[in-house]
Amino acid sequence: GQNIDQPTEMTATEGAIVQINCTYQTSGFNGLFWYQQHAGEAPTFLSYNVLDGLEEKGRFSSFLSRSKGYSYLLLKELQMKDSASYLCAPSGNTGFQKLVFGTGTRLLVSP
Amino acid sequence: NAGVTQTPKFRILKIGQSMTLQCTQDMNHNYMYWYRQDPGMGLKLIYYSVGAGITDKGEVPNGYNVSRSTTEDFPLRLELAAPSQTSVYFCASTTGKGQPQHFGDGTRLSIL
Numbered sequence: 001g002q003n004i005d006q007p008t009e010m011t012a013t014e015g016a017i018v019q020i021n022c023t024y025q026t027s028g029f030n031g032l033f034w035y036q037q038h039a040g041e042a043p044t045f046l047s048y049n050v051l052d053g054l055e056e057k058g059r060f061s062s063f064l065s066r067s068k069g070y071s072y073l074l075l076k077e078l079q080m081k082d083s084a085s086y087l088c089a090p091s092g093n094t095g096f097q098k099l100v101f102g103t104g105t106r107l108l109v110s111p
Numbered sequence: 112n113a114g115v116t117q118t119p120k121f122r123i124l125k126i127g128q129s130m131t132l133q134c135t136q137d138m139n140h141n142y143m144y145w146y147r148q149d150p151g152m153g154l155k156l157i158y159y160s161v162g163a164g165i166t167d168k169g170e171v172p173n174g175y176n177v178s179r180s181t182t183e184d185f186p187l188r189l190e191l192a193a194p195s196q197t198s199v200y201f202c203a204s205t206t207g208k209g210q211p212q213h214f215g216d217g218t219r220l221s222i223l
Contacts, residue, residue, distance in 0.1 A: 004153075030208060030209070031209060033211065033212075041216070041217075042201060042214035042215060042217055043154070043201070044214070045211035045212070045213075048209065048211065050209060087153065087154070091208070091209075097142060097205055097207060097208050097209070097210070097212070098156065098159065098169075099154075099212065101146075101153040101155075102153050103151070103152055103153040104153055
């Protein structure tokens with residue numbers, strides 16, 4: 001079976017750092033995507049991890065541990081525009097990239 | 112470069128009506144997907160296609176049909192609309208494994 005677990009909602013203050021965790025159990029694994037989705041909009045790609053470790057991309061970093069079925073997204077120097085849902089999506093080990101999306105973590109950034 | 116284009120953006124249907132949600136991409140991507148997203152929920156895969164002429168069912172295919180006659184187009188058909196199909200529908204495409212999926216802006220469908 002496939003199971004993805006993320007916190008439903010998190011709050012943080014502008015300028016702070018927040019870590020959004022994701023644990024997953026999937027039948028086969030190729031890598032893990034993180035997407036950002038603002039309310040009423042389409043998801044947009046943030047990061048992709050295929051190897052264990054930390055991938056840094058500006059204010060956003062993503063970490064993966066394949067053996068633990070665990071990933072996190074780290075957002076630094078939070079801005080109001082970071083208020084959005086963050087979707088964790090592991091990719092199965094098939095060629096056509098079948099993603100399983102979690103319900104997402106809604107992040108509210110306050111002044 | 113338009114990316115993934117979905118039409119219409121909004122639609123209200125009556126129970127039992129049929130309609131086609133259009134999706135086209137201009138990036139020459141082989142892989143295309145249809146998802147639905149209910150309020151407060153994640154994206155659920157309805158159908159996907161790995162290339163022209165090839166389609167397959169995802170997690171929630173009941174009540175829907177698709178076709179893929181060209182690389183660019185991947186329409187989703189609702190034959191007998193039901194209230195349970197009220198949702199936001201997203202089309203996405205990608206070049207393949209390890210590459211991000213690009214999403215259209217979505218179609219907001221209400222069935223009353």
